[in-house]
Amino acid sequence: MGNDAERGRGTRGRRWRAAAGVALGCCALFAASTAPAAAHGGTSGRAERYVSLGDSYTSGPLIPRQVDANCARSDSNYPSLVVRQRATTGFQDVSCSGATTEDMWRPQGTNGPQLDALDRDTDLVTVQIGGNDVGFGSIIATCARLGVQDPAGDPCRRSYTSSGVDQLTVTIARTAPRVDRVLRAVRARSPHARVVVVGYPDLLPDDGSGCFPSVPFAARDFPYLRDTEKRLNLMLRLVAAVNGAQYVDTYGPTRGHDMCKAPADRWIEPLRPAAPAAPAHPNARGEQAMADAVLRTLGTRR
Numbered sequence: 001m002g003n004d005a006e007r008g009r010g011t012r013g014r015r016w017r018a019a020a021g022v023a024l025g026c027c028a029l030f031a032a033s034t035a036p037a038a039a040h041g042g043t044s045g046r047a048e049r050y051v052s053l054g055d056s057y058t059s060g061p062l063i064p065r066q067v068d069a070n071c072a073r074s075d076s077n078y079p080s081l082v083v084r085q086r087a088t089t090g091f092q093d094v095s096c097s098g099a100t101t102e103d104m105w106r107p108q109g110t111n112g113p114q115l116d117a118l119d120r121d122t123d124l125v126t127v128q129i130g131g132n133d134v135g136f137g138s139i140i141a142t143c144a145r146l147g148v149q150d151p152a153g154d155p156c157r158r159s160y161t162s163s164g165v166d167q168l169t170v171t172i173a174r175t176a177p178r179v180d181r182v183l184r185a186v187r188a189r190s191p192h193a194r195v196v197v198v199g200y201p202d203l204l205p206d207d208g209s210g211c212f213p214s215v216p217f218a219a220r221d222f223p224y225l226r227d228t229e230k231r232l233n234l235m236l237r238l239v240a241a242v243n244g245a246q247y248v249d250t251y252g253p254t255r256g257h258d259m260c261k262a263p264a265d266r267w268i269e270p271l272r273p274a275a276p277a278a279p280a281h282p283n284a285r286g287e288q289a290m291a292d293a294v295l296r297t298l299g300t301r302r
Contacts, residue, residue: 049090049121052079053104053114054128057200058095060287061278070109071096076284079126081291085300092117100132101178104185115185122190126294128198129182133175134168134232140280143225144271147218154220168228176235183243196297197240197247199233201254201286203268211260215270248297250290257286
């Protein structure tokens, strides 16, 4: 028994390490890949039971109408928009601003452990997590502070480089087993559910251009941060595939609507939002775009 358990743990460890290694070294190869559909049980003619897990990109802070002050959760976030297009009953949105993978198992204020919303009767689970494990908030604050000091250079990239190694790349690799653990826990609690991992939308210009001082990052840090987000999304895609979950690309559908665009065209608000949304987060149109991407994956919308 002990040897079998050790072999199982070793297999899982090799599995996510291989996925993370591919994510970090073979981005171009996997950029157009699609994770296989998850096996899931039927609903026996009844409406599906849907649970949404996630962080602030899911909860929709400051987007009207806020229905949970503790978690800054909007009833116009993408899970709520998905529900309006599907025959869903027993919907539970337990996403919460600031959530990390650890908050799947522990309370956040009045929000209980997110995994507690799952049971064997759950049919659909969407999961958007990992950004806070990597440190989205602190990265943005650090890069904005350094960008003002050297607007033409790449001070952010240099600050996250140690002995020639990009520490954000290392952090993304270290986050992979945490996301893997979350997905295995989802599968254990809801073994018949369709599990969908939702990636993060396009935050910065995909062509690597900048918009200092509107977004106060240094010129050469814009492509660095763009590539960091792409590595995070690729890691999520691969960990989803390893766990038999589907992956929803929200980066592609939001490309060209990043925080550098004019207010009428952007779906991600800059550090000083012009529309109701948290800084560097989707506004209502961004949440709609993510909902559309989820619905296309679920086969509800073209």
